[in-house]
Amino acid sequence: MSIKVAVFVGSLRQDSINRKLALAVERLAPKDFSFEHVPIAGLPLYNQDFDGDYPAACRQLKQSVEAADALLFVTPEYNRSIPGVLKNAIDIASRPWGTNSFAGKPGAAIGASIGATGSALSQQHLRNVLTYVDVPVLAQPEVFIAFKDGLIDGDGKISNDDTRKFLQGFVDKYVEWVKRFR
Template sequence: MSNVKILGFAGSLRQKSYNRAALRAAQQLLPQEASLELFDLAPIPPFSEDEEKTPPAAVTEFKRQIRQADAILIATPEYNYSIPGVLKNAIDWASRPYGDSAWSGKPVAILGASAGKLGTARAQYHLRQVFVFLDMHPLNKPEVMIGPAADAFGADGELKDEKTREMIRKQLAALVQWTRCLKQGLP
């Protein structure tokens, strides 16, 4: 596998969100043998089982991009100690209808930025629980939990904290390696 295609998206709809900014930073910190395409979850409507067999165009496109990607990168905020609704909604859409999940077998890494000192630790651990049912393969380490986010990012949204930049760089390199190992059937 020469180039590892990563699909990234943020569980925040806010245009100036730290998580969107972290994904933009990740695009600059990729290993040479990887690419990172970003998907905006804003057009995805609330999930309805009534529509799962004929999903809206935004959902169809999301699932198409997931399937074309070699790996997934999720940037999540943490709301009320857990996963943001917009992120869970997108995950649910892409897993439906039952038997047509786009997630199955995908390597995935999580990073997240939050105002609190713990970054997005609780949301990330909840996401890992969701990955079990989805049959995804999360990267265990390095974990990237950015907090307090206001200290790591400049007013212009640029990631200025060098330690965080280095952690994202290491996480992306590990995700590429993890993806290659899984494609080759190695543990």
């Protein structure tokens, strides 16, 4: 039985450290987990005016979430909070009222930053939003990576054994969490 995870990376940057973190997590997951990165860059800003006739990109986003068994949010920290593009995607997929695509899907929030707090404040804001849109969020372990050059490469290979062990511990708990909802 395969488990499909919709991955939301909150950074649009080509060489995003959070994309690298997402890939590292994917490499550590069991073979029965598959990961689909959900594109959020081209979405229009959420506007209630289009609730009656959602744009195609917004419908596709909702379909990607609905097709997933679980969710993984990998976010940087912008000005002590989540990136606007990530919040916009969440707003779109949870609307219009009564059609929340996220409802009941298990998820987790992790992130990396070059700062010492490794996206801790961003994740706290994200957890508040996810709780409101009815995503049961894995509480522990929290993953706040203070990213250094070379820690994870563009293919998700982790250079530090302690980081690899820590992330494997997260993945093991995440897998257990997701399977509770199956």
